[in-house]
Amino acid sequence: MTKSGGAPPAKADGKTEYASPPVPTRAAAMACLDAFVPRAGQAYAQGRNTATAPGQQGAVSGLSPYIRHRLITEAEVLAPVLERHGPVVGEAFIREVFWRSYWKGWLELRPALWDSYKARLAACQQDRALMARAHQAMRGQTGIDCFDAWAHELTATGTLHNHIRMWFASIWCFTLELPWVVGADAFFHHLLDADAASNLLSWRWVAGSQTPGKHYVARAANIETYTQGRFAPHGRLNETPAPIIEPNPAPLPGLPTAAPLPGGRVGVLLHEDDLGFETLELGGMVPAAVAGLAVPDARSPQGASALAGAWTRHAVQDALTRVGACLEGKSPLLTPDDVCGWARAAGLDAVLTPWAPVGWVADELNRLEQPLAAAGIHLIRHRRAWDETCWPLAQRGFFAFKTHIPALLAKLLPDTPRSSHA
Numbered sequence: 001m002t003k004s005g006g007a008p009p010a011k012a013d014g015k016t017e018y019a020s021p022p023v024p025t026r027a028a029a030m031a032c033l034d035a036f037v038p039r040a041g042q043a044y045a046q047g048r049n050t051a052t053a054p055g056q057q058g059a060v061s062g063l064s065p066y067i068r069h070r071l072i073t074e075a076e077v078l079a080p081v082l083e084r085h086g087p088v089v090g091e092a093f094i095r096e097v098f099w100r101s102y103w104k105g106w107l108e109l110r111p112a113l114w115d116s117y118k119a120r121l122a123a124c125q126q127d128r129a130l131m132a133r134a135h136q137a138m139r140g141q142t143g144i145d146c147f148d149a150w151a152h153e154l155t156a157t158g159t160l161h162n163h164i165r166m167w168f169a170s171i172w173c174f175t176l177e178l179p180w181v182v183g184a185d186a187f188f189h190h191l192l193d194a195d196a197a198s199n200l201l202s203w204r205w206v207a208g209s210q211t212p213g214k215h216y217v218a219r220a221a222n223i224e225t226y227t228q229g230r231f232a233p234h235g236r237l238n239e240t241p242a243p244i245i246e247p248n249p250a251p252l253p254g255l256p257t258a259a260p261l262p263g264g265r266v267g268v269l270l271h272e273d274d275l276g277f278e279t280l281e282l283g284g285m286v287p288a289a290v291a292g293l294a295v296p297d298a299r300s301p302q303g304a305s306a307l308a309g310a311w312t313r314h315a316v317q318d319a320l321t322r323v324g325a326c327l328e329g330k331s332p333l334l335t336p337d338d339v340c341g342w343a344r345a346a347g348l349d350a351v352l353t354p355w356a357p358v359g360w361v362a363d364e365l366n367r368l369e370q371p372l373a374a375a376g377i378h379l380i381r382h383r384r385a386w387d388e389t390c391w392p393l394a395q396r397g398f399f400a401f402k403t404h405i406p407a408l409l410a411k412l413l414p415d416t417p418r419s420s421h422a
Helices: 026-039 042-047 064-068 074-089 091-108 112-124 128-138 145-157 162-175 180-190 196-207 220-226 306-326 336-345 360-374 385-393 398-402 405-412
Strands: 266-271 289-293 350-354 378-382
Touching: 026 042, 026 064, 026 074, 026 306, 042 091, 064 091, 074 091, 074 405, 091 196, 091 385, 091 398, 091 405, 112 180, 112 196, 128 145, 128 180, 145 162, 145 180, 162 180, 162 196, 162 220, 180 196, 180 306, 266 306, 266 336, 289 306, 289 336, 336 360, 360 378, 385 405
Parallel strands: 266 289, 266 350, 350 378
Antiparallel strands: none
């Protein structure tokens, strides 16, 4: 139930006032980072769990869609935080950034889980009664006021506070008794920062599958506290559920091998998993051509929502605009069917693409490899030093990974000054 006096901001017509979606450009990412850095220490640590009303600024950074698409890199985000706050005061935010790398590495070492998820989702979609209940929930028609409000917010903005995502997933799994795979797909459909690893594994974690037997239970008292009294769903939630236990696949012995930088005439194919052309480690190589690949509709059988699809395509186009400022020639936005023709027309010997971690972009690139090879063009997947260093450490749980963070910072950001604030 919504507590009196605690409703979200509303327009004159009674509808909730939502903040505008973030602008999908690197310039906007840098501005967002500059605005957040002063708040990245104690203010973030103390306030990050509080889910403020829509349209109100909270303690979180707002950087998630930018980092997810690498309009800004993890190193670029952490360097000013370390310089301003140091590793102790800035620890909470630093840890959250490394969670992303941990999730990606964990799934990269267990790619079978992505295929299993897709197969299970396809099976669920054959159950018409089940999907009708899921669609009703996503329309915000459950009668649980907090959940319904969050469903509307997700649909309208493509974003949700991280704490709300956890509550939402827990209510979905344990109160509404809907499959977590269908909930994960709903998030893939709507989220601006939809990421295969972070989304998929976070849903499994809430359900109790990622860390077997340890689930996250949404409790009315917790929701009341961290929504500052806006919602208090006492008596509406299942607060004593059993975890949903599923086996984890065994990890691969190591990461798939990344190819070295190629010789000859090389084109670069950017994609929605990595749009940081300026920060690619190309060893001085100047590309003969650059193009962008946007496949947001591949993320879900539903495709991407209109908002999420447009945001992603605009982000890719922003990267291509930035490329045009430093390289001569047109940098087109391609569909997968266009890539071979583009590469042949440019006379390329190889197409180099930033490494796409396990997910829908990697699936599309895998399908491109054979037609490119048939045209005598090599597809080279180039992995960044950040990922090469972090991902192999995701062998176990995050708390084992977390012990490596000081060494990772020393190795990956060796020249960044550290604040002495304690």
